[in-house]
Amino acid sequence: MQRESPKIGLVSLGCPKALVDSERIVTRLRAEGYQIVGDYDGADLVLVNTCGFLDSARAESLEAIGEALAENGRVVVTGCLGKEADLIRREHPGVLAITGPHQYEQVMGAIHDALPPAHDAFQDLVPEAGLRLTPRHYAYLKISEGCNNRCSFCIIPQIRGDLVSRPLAQVMFEAEALVRAGVKELLVISQDTSAYGLDLKYASSNWKGREYRTRFLDLAEALGSLGVWVRMHYVYPYPHVDDVLPLMAEGKILPYLDIPFQHANPRVLKAMRRPANQEKVLERLAAWRKIVPDLTIRSTFIVGFPGETDEEFEDLLDWLEEAQIDRLGCFQYEPVAGAPSNALTGAVPDAVKQERFDRLMELQQEISAQKQIAKIGREYDVIIDDVDEDEAIGRSFADAPDIDGNVYLDGENELEIGEIVRVRVNDADAYDLWGEVID
Numbered sequence: 001m002q003r004e005s006p007k008i009g010l011v012s013l014g015c016p017k018a019l020v021d022s023e024r025i026v027t028r029l030r031a032e033g034y035q036i037v038g039d040y041d042g043a044d045l046v047l048v049n050t051c052g053f054l055d056s057a058r059a060e061s062l063e064a065i066g067e068a069l070a071e072n073g074r075v076v077v078t079g080c081l082g083k084e085a086d087l088i089r090r091e092h093p094g095v096l097a098i099t100g101p102h103q104y105e106q107v108m109g110a111i112h113d114a115l116p117p118a119h120d121a122f123q124d125l126v127p128e129a130g131l132r133l134t135p136r137h138y139a140y141l142k143i144s145e146g147c148n149n150r151c152s153f154c155i156i157p158q159i160r161g162d163l164v165s166r167p168l169a170q171v172m173f174e175a176e177a178l179v180r181a182g183v184k185e186l187l188v189i190s191q192d193t194s195a196y197g198l199d200l201k202y203a204s205s206n207w208k209g210r211e212y213r214t215r216f217l218d219l220a221e222a223l224g225s226l227g228v229w230v231r232m233h234y235v236y237p238y239p240h241v242d243d244v245l246p247l248m249a250e251g252k253i254l255p256y257l258d259i260p261f262q263h264a265n266p267r268v269l270k271a272m273r274r275p276a277n278q279e280k281v282l283e284r285l286a287a288w289r290k291i292v293p294d295l296t297i298r299s300t301f302i303v304g305f306p307g308e309t310d311e312e313f314e315d316l317l318d319w320l321e322e323a324q325i326d327r328l329g330c331f332q333y334e335p336v337a338g339a340p341s342n343a344l345t346g347a348v349p350d351a352v353k354q355e356r357f358d359r360l361m362e363l364q365q366e367i368s369a370q371k372q373i374a375k376i377g378r379e380y381d382v383i384i385d386d387v388d389e390d391e392a393i394g395r396s397f398a399d400a401p402d403i404d405g406n407v408y409l410d411g412e413n414e415l416e417i418g419e420i421v422r423v424r425v426n427d428a429d430a431y432d433l434w435g436e437v438i439d
């Protein structure tokens, strides 16, 4: 059956830079199956790319918006005049959405909100869920690009710029498409997941007829309604993360948080240019574990940061004893070209870095082994990643793919990859579990 493509009329005003913006937007629209049409009548929606350089250009842009509204009625505005959203809304309160220049993600999000793309498996070159390099049953969901933090050891903000969040509805369209394509576990990633939406001032976004704000809590709620595993990575322990814990307690999202703490000593954290209130963090972890006793915290730490003294490293070990982090990755500090931390004095010799790394990992192994042993006799849902003639290998809520442990199910060679089964744990080591299927 021939699919009915949604049709978009485009009015492009302004300079060559605005024209390039229009070309990029049109390319994205075409790739997603939208049709671009040349008249107001035939369009389901009109996109007006405006200019705001001179008064005459602003007047022309406002006039073009008015004409599109009069002729078609459904108008999304983008481009330079989009920076003056109040002015546009005053003159034309009926516009559906307003975005600024070069905001491709936001324009696409606004269009998806107002006029969802149609997908046709027989016509589209790319599957609805996109081309993926992960197995069919789990997928990474990128919610933003760039980062507003300026950690001294990191050059990501230099390379990728400040935080640019994808509007919530846009993320949710992708998530739904992935679930329709068979994904059973969504792994939410970004550089700073808890800052999601800050750049958009947590703008509202319409998904399935309901208004959501583009922010961490609403995203967790919306994803939690899809009926698949949702795992949050790169979360910072800001106070608003507390709000997400009840969703974990209700089983809407996995009780798993990946929080890259990097260190615990206040001076080192300051030199790293990271928030340095680890006492508060300990309180927060304790409060979270009261709400969700099984909460699994994964984190990464850096040892041998320039100037790190023996005492400061000991502080980190003490803090880890208290924090009882469940899963931990450790890196020995390495200078990255262009990172501000290269200018710091007090380089730690490689042998000392190695020794600190070994001591930290030894401590973590003890913590981890105790936590794993406490799981013996308990039951968990396990998602199956691999099956061979001898066994099936899966993961529980506490294990992200590739970075955490596995659950081994001896003799289970008839399970399906992506299947979720109930398992009783009967053995454990510091990283992995062994168990049997009980349903």
Ligand code: SF4
Binding pocket: 147, 148, 149, 150, 151, 154, 155, 156, 157, 191, 192
């Ligand atoms: S380490 Fe992470 S939070 Fe810090 S600047 Fe880099 S990307 Fe941002």
